[in-house]
Amino acid sequence: MKLVECVPNFSEGRDRSIIDQIAREVEETDGVKLLDVDPGADTNRTVVTFIGAPELVKEAAFKCIQKAAQLIDMRKHSGAHARHGATDVCPFVPVCGVTMEDCVQIAKEVGERVGRELEIPIYLYENAATRPERVNLAEVRKGEYEALEEKLKKPEWKPDFGPAIFNAKAGATNISAREFLIAYNINLNTKDAKLAKKVAFGLREQGRIKRNDQGKFVRDEQGNPVYEPGKFKGVKATGWYIDEYGQAQITMNITNYKVAPFHEIYEEARKDAATLGLTVTGSELVGLLPKEPMLLAADYYLAKQGKHSGIPEKDRIHIAIKSMGLEDISPFDPRKKIIEYAFQNDDGKLVGMNLRNFTDELSSDSPAPGGGSVAALAGAQAAGLVAMVGNLSHGKKAYQASWDDLAKASERAQTLKDQFLSAIDEDTDAFNGVMACFRLPKNTEEEKVARDEAIQEATKEATRVPLRVLKMLPEVLDLAALMAKKGNENSLSDAGVAMSMSRSAAEGAYMNVLINLKDINDMEFVQSTKAEAEATLLQVRETTDRDLDPLLKALKS
Numbered sequence: 001m002k003l004v005e006c007v008p009n010f011s012e013g014r015d016r017s018i019i020d021q022i023a024r025e026v027e028e029t030d031g032v033k034l035l036d037v038d039p040g041a042d043t044n045r046t047v048v049t050f051i052g053a054p055e056l057v058k059e060a061a062f063k064c065i066q067k068a069a070q071l072i073d074m075r076k077h078s079g080a081h082a083r084h085g086a087t088d089v090c091p092f093v094p095v096c097g098v099t100m101e102d103c104v105q106i107a108k109e110v111g112e113r114v115g116r117e118l119e120i121p122i123y124l125y126e127n128a129a130t131r132p133e134r135v136n137l138a139e140v141r142k143g144e145y146e147a148l149e150e151k152l153k154k155p156e157w158k159p160d161f162g163p164a165i166f167n168a169k170a171g172a173t174n175i176s177a178r179e180f181l182i183a184y185n186i187n188l189n190t191k192d193a194k195l196a197k198k199v200a201f202g203l204r205e206q207g208r209i210k211r212n213d214q215g216k217f218v219r220d221e222q223g224n225p226v227y228e229p230g231k232f233k234g235v236k237a238t239g240w241y242i243d244e245y246g247q248a249q250i251t252m253n254i255t256n257y258k259v260a261p262f263h264e265i266y267e268e269a270r271k272d273a274a275t276l277g278l279t280v281t282g283s284e285l286v287g288l289l290p291k292e293p294m295l296l297a298a299d300y301y302l303a304k305q306g307k308h309s310g311i312p313e314k315d316r317i318h319i320a321i322k323s324m325g326l327e328d329i330s331p332f333d334p335r336k337k338i339i340e341y342a343f344q345n346d347d348g349k350l351v352g353m354n355l356r357n358f359t360d361e362l363s364s365d366s367p368a369p370g371g372g373s374v375a376a377l378a379g380a381q382a383a384g385l386v387a388m389v390g391n392l393s394h395g396k397k398a399y400q401a402s403w404d405d406l407a408k409a410s411e412r413a414q415t416l417k418d419q420f421l422s423a424i425d426e427d428t429d430a431f432n433g434v435m436a437c438f439r440l441p442k443n444t445e446e447e448k449v450a451r452d453e454a455i456q457e458a459t460k461e462a463t464r465v466p467l468r469v470l471k472m473l474p475e476v477l478d479l480a481a482l483m484a485k486k487g488n489e490n491s492l493s494d495a496g497v498a499m500s501m502s503r504s505a506a507e508g509a510y511m512n513v514l515i516n517l518k519d520i521n522d523m524e525f526v527q528s529t530k531a532e533a534e535a536t537l538l539q540v541r542e543t544t545d546r547d548l549d550p551l552l553k554a555l556k557s
Contacts, residue, residue, distance in 0.1 A: 085171025115162025196239025282328020310410025
């Protein structure tokens with residue numbers, strides 16, 4: 001799954017009608033989820049947050065910028081926040097399955113389209129900047145809207161896209177790619193904000209002002225304070241007292257959780273707080289965050305316990321929540337706080353059904369779900385059994401020599417399990433996609449051609465899903481064989497069932513590849529796909545024949 005977050009800021013925070021019309025552009029873009037709309041009256045600015053697949057987010061971003069240019073008149077705008085245009089900034093943030101480089105390309109493509117179609121000057125900043133002097137947004141936006149007309153006349157401030165002509169109504173828009181920003185607070189057992197600040201200043205990148213031997217602040221030749229850097233780059237932090245909670249907090253923004261993981265910040269805060277006689281009681285995440293920093297935290301705490309991360313993802317998330325006290329002052333619901341879970345709701349999906357409901361749906365007169373989804377489910381069960389054997393073996397002295405191998409195998413099996421589970425719905429969705437193409441109009445020759453092309457492409461995708469399932473199964477068999485050889489001997493039968501289920505899943509996926517190939521006209525695709533599927537199935541059969549017989553003999557003995 002590829003997910004990009006977009007957080008455009010619009011120069012309107014008071015007129016709810018305008019704000020709602022801009023937000024509606026997101027809501028009406030299929031496949032994009034509106035996460036938050038945060039208007040500010042004093043700043044006269046609204047921050048909108050949405051997420052989706054890259055191409056869909058690009059479209060939603062353009063539509064928002066277009067609507068803002070129609071509705072907001074910068075000649076009449078005033079507010080406490082610095083601003084450049086109707087859409088002031090529009091950053092793109094990698095969340096899942098995309099890189100920073102991908103988001104830089106998205107920023108450039110959206111910027112080019114906005115400049116060309118809407119004739120709005122576009123400046124690229126931060127990671128998308130084309131010049132060193134444009135990395136810092138403050139420099140790009142210096143002088144704000146009021147200085148823009150003269151700024152555009154200077155060759156060094158020619159926009160990256162769009163005309164170097166003052167657009168009095170829309171102003172200019174600044175587009176970027178940046179890392180995800182996490183708003184994070186750490187709770188202390190005190191009401192004293194000064195103590196909270198002492199801890200915060202040691203954590204933040206800026207650090208605290210130096211003191212000399214006499215305890216006085218150190219200043220440079222210009223009289224500016226000299227700072228001692230703090231422990232974490234990309235962290236801005238201070239301390240405050242929250243009356244609602246009856247306690248002080250260290251409040252911070254983490255601009256790059258890969259450089260400054262928030263579980264490491266939490267642990268350092270505990271150490272530093274203890275030197276002041278304070279106790280960290282827990283912490284609080286404000287807004288949403290990606291899944292990755294939660295899993296990094298979980299794996300850190302599991303490792304401290306001498307355990308590995310080859311357990312279900314939901315259990316890893318639970319470990320992170322409990323270890324960092326994320327429910328100390330308010331509930332932490334992963335389905336609402338973690339972006340991927342908020343975006344990917346299993347309600348109404350096959351994978352979200354209980355066993356009885358899934359089997360009932362399977363046994364109905366509906367052609368989907370069918371054999372492809374069942375093959376994917378069988379693969380998930382095989383991978384799940386592999387992980388189970390590993391978890392029943394790791395940590396036991398009798399298998400200590402193999403702990404590292406067992407841990408790695410369990411972790412990989414969990415990943416494969418989740419991919420198989422996703423394929424359950426992907427297979428049914430692909431079949432439904434083919435059926436939808438058959439319902440396309442065919443009243444004219446052009447419509448007939450378009451319909452036939454759509455059917456062919458949809459059928460290819462319906463073939464690719466079971467092929468992906470099939471190609472994962474040799475690895476599951478190898479992991480099952482490792483468990484049979486090095487794992488808990490009391491779970492030998494489970495490793496054997498994993499092998500049998502893998503073979504059944506492979507046979508089922510192969511048959512689903514074949515039945516779709518017969519309706520595809522592209523013979524090159526048919527031949528290459530069939531050859532790949534046959535080779536993989538042969539590998540599965542040979543591996544099962546090789547490994548299952550010795551396992552059965554061991555069980556009989």
